[in-house]
Amino acid sequence: MDAMDYGSSVTPRALATEAVHAGREDLASLGLHAPPLDLSTTYPSYDARAEAARIDEFATTGARLDGPPVYARLDNPTVARFEEALARLEGAEAAVAFASGMAALTAVLLARASQGLRHVVAVRPLYGCSDHLLDAGLLGTEVTWTDPAGVADAIRPDTGLVMVESPANPTLAEADIRALAHSCGSVPLLVDNTFATPVLQRPVAQGARIVLHSATKYLGGHGDVMGGVVACDEEFARTLRQVRFATGGVLHPLAGYLLLRGLSTLPVRVRAASTTAAELVRRLATDPRIARVHYPRIGGAMIAFEVYGEPHDVIAGVRLITPAVSLGSVDTLIQHPASISHRIVAEGDRRSAGVSDRLLRMSVGLEDVEDLWRDLTQALSAPPVAPLRAAAPAGVPAAAGRPVAAPRPSGR
Numbered sequence: 139m140d141a142m143d144y145g146s147s148v149t150p151r152a153l154a155t156e157a158v159h160a161g162r163e164d165l166a167s168l169g170l171h172a173p174p175l176d177l178s179t180t181y182p183s184y185d186a187r188a189e190a191a192r193i194d195e196f197a198t199t200g201a202r203l204d205g206p207p208v209y210a211r212l213d214n215p216t217v218a219r220f221e222e223a224l225a226r227l228e229g230a231e232a233a234v235a236f237a238s239g240m241a242a243l244t245a246v247l248l249a250r251a252s253q254g255l256r257h258v259v260a261v262r263p264l265y266g267c268s269d270h271l272l273d274a275g276l277l278g279t280e281v282t283w284t285d286p287a288g289v290a291d292a293i294r295p296d297t298g299l300v301m302v303e304s305p306a307n308p309t310l311a312e313a314d315i316r317a318l319a320h321s322c323g324s325v326p327l328l329v330d331n332t333f334a335t336p337v338l339q340r341p342v343a344q345g346a347r348i349v350l351h352s353a354t355k356y357l358g359g360h361g362d363v364m365g366g367v368v369a370c371d372e373e374f375a376r377t378l379r380q381v382r383f384a385t386g387g388v389l390h391p392l393a394g395y396l397l398l399r400g401l402s403t404l405p406v407r408v409r410a411a412s413t414t415a416a417e418l419v420r421r422l423a424t425d426p427r428i429a430r431v432h433y434p435r436i437g438g439a440m441i442a443f444e445v446y447g448e449p450h451d452v453i454a455g456v457r458l459i460t461p462a463v464s465l466g467s468v469d470t471l472i473q474h475p476a477s478i479s480h481r482i483v484a485e486g487d488r489r490s491a492g493v494s495d496r497l498l499r500m501s502v503g504l505e506d507v508e509d510l511w512r513d514l515t516q517a518l519s520a521p522p523v524a525p526l527r528a529a530a531p532a533g534v535p536a537a538a539g540r541p542v543a544a545p546r547p548s549g550r
């Protein structure tokens with residue numbers, strides 16, 4: 139049993155059980171089975187003095203209000219169910235949901251900056267837009283890029299955050315979270331756990347203080363909802379709620395409803411897709427058209443591989459697999475990071491982070507493995523849609539993940 143521990147007073151329940159019950163424990167007593175969807179933007183009260191006191195309380199503490207939330211930018215009962223469930227799955231005290239993963243990261247950065255801690259230490263690669271947000275200093279923060287071994291030395295008195303993705307987008311590089319948390323000392327380590335999900339990895343148990351998700355991906359799981367969420371201790375959650383109230387990056391209640399529903403099948407989806415991904419990795423690793431395969435030690439449904447040929451032809455050649463950015467849906471998606479997800483990162487930074495121009499990233503879905511392999515293998519052999527560039531092998535050092543070297547085809 140993959141048991142989760144919430145302290146001695148509570149019998150630990152398995153992750154699969156939490157996934158379908160967390161955030162819903164009161165439903166039977168309410169006479170309900172499906173969680174209620176509360177779309178209210180405002181909440182009536184005939185007692186303005188009491189409302190003033192509750193607003194003061196929220197403004198000073200950031201604690202969730204008892205009773206109706208006054209206004210939907212403070213809180214929402216449907217979203218709160220998703221937050222409660224995600225916090226439980228991550229083994230964190232609290233979670234705060236946002237309109238997207240980028241809104242969630244923005245709130246974390248603003249929360250730390252508002253405490254006078256504007257410096258961030260970050261490990262590349264990160265998702266392209268996270269990289270851009272930090273590198274461009276759009277929020278008035280300053281970033282020092284380093285590898286995991288350099289984190290301790292990069293920390294300054296004004297460092298508010300150390301940030302890593304593990305497995306990282308798109309190279310699937312993994313960090314030793316426990317060692318990294320140790321290097322951070324008193325500075326909170328933020329782990330973007332979007333690729334692993336709490337099914338494969340719970341960073342809080344390894345010393346991370348902040349866990350971030352693009353909920354748009356596996357948590358929603360069906361490619362039809364955008365959201366972001368931060369799991370952390372209640373003290374930081376209070377600051378995040380105050381930032382969310384003031385800046386407005388709230389998650390829509392319908393998105394909260396869909397994300398809560400998504401969580402209930404998260405373990406089943408992630409495990410099934412991971413089994414298929416591992417089999418595709420096994421086949422790609424011995425395919426003569428593939429220069430290198432990246433797959434994390436912890437497994438998962440994300441794979442990346444470098445082709446000897448033209449990656450754009452593979453994107454143009456798929457028929458069952460959808461050529462699209464994003465990930466974590468029930469259907470398989472493939473994209474070319476240098477063109478799409480990491481386009482916004484400067485070319486030199488992208489390459490030195492291991493994002494080769496020949497790298498393709500695939501989010502494996504729930505289709506049958508043989509159908510996926512048939513489509514992938516025909517796309518890898520697809521006739522070129524554009525004149526072939528000189529097809530030198532990528533030769534990018536294995537900066538990431540667990541590269542599986544494939545034998546080079548003879549004559550190239």
Ligand SMILES: Cc1ncc(COP(=O)(O)O)c(C=O)c1O
Nearest residue numbers: 238239240265307332352354365
């Ligand atoms: C690892 C990772 N973190 C954060 C984000 C940003 O999330 P969103 O697109 O929901 O804003 C993404 C988006 O692709 C991502 O892949």
